[in-house]
Amino acid sequence: MAPSLTSIHMIGISLGAHISGFVGANFKGRERIGRITALDPAGPQFTGTAPDHRLDATDALFVDVLHTDMDALGFREPLGHIDFYANGGADQPGCPKTIFSDLQHHGIPLLLLQRLPGWEVHTVDTFKPAPCPILGYYINEWKDTLLQLNQTKAFFSTTAESPFCKTYYRVDIVPWNKPIRWGVLTIKLHNGADVTEAKIDHKASQFEQYKTTRLLAQFDKNLQAVQKVSLQFSTNNVVGPRYKLRLLRFQLRSLEHSDRPVLCRYDIILEENVEVSFKPLPCETSNF
16 A cells, blocks of 8 residues: 555755755645655755745645755745744854855754754744744644744754754843843853853843843753852943843743753842852742
8 A cells, every 4th residue: 555645754955955845846736745854955046936946835734944054055034834043044063164164054964863942033032932843853743833823933053063952041030220231141050060151142131120031041061950050241341331230030940841940049239240159049939
């Protein structure tokens, strides 16, 4: 008995991604291919063309796409039901940043083998801290939800070496400065034997009195038990006064390990460019 077309899962890299789309397009109107996974679809000769001349979300029942080299050999615009942009879609860690290197373009099968979470965003600088689809084979578990959304973009970051996974935390901060502060936070997590550091987000954040500022923190190391947290606040001003950021509450929540306790610390004063360390405690029940 011949297998159903809906059971077919085609995986194409670069030009192969578009070829997979052409194969799928031949079955439109009849039973359709179940899934196409496109790994950095080729950009040259395909960018700006009509959907019937390239991969398109209608070429299979479900199309998932990974972008890694959109500034050179890859395709920039979304093509599937969900489009993952690794490290913003270009300049992959550990790859030479030249147009003559195709590591960013052809090294992506290694990422597909990992279970990397992607955060739904409107731009690379914003995210929704909610349950998010996982890059790779098991993205199929999200198919019904993603089909209802029609088209979704998801961003994730990687390290330069296998297994490439970063650890994600949600940081919620409630300031009590009366003046609004703008600045960048650097955070370190310690577990006694090891330390990992992340600069939170990609740009200066706004800190307004009694309003929660929510940030995404990405770490190269996954520390099992956080014993100490270090924070540093900077406005990046070369000249001018040094400011203070007063925190009513600092909250740290793992986005991948729901079994880990949510950690808090209250009443923290950060002087600009001065690192402050403290022991986080399990969060107390509060009204803010």
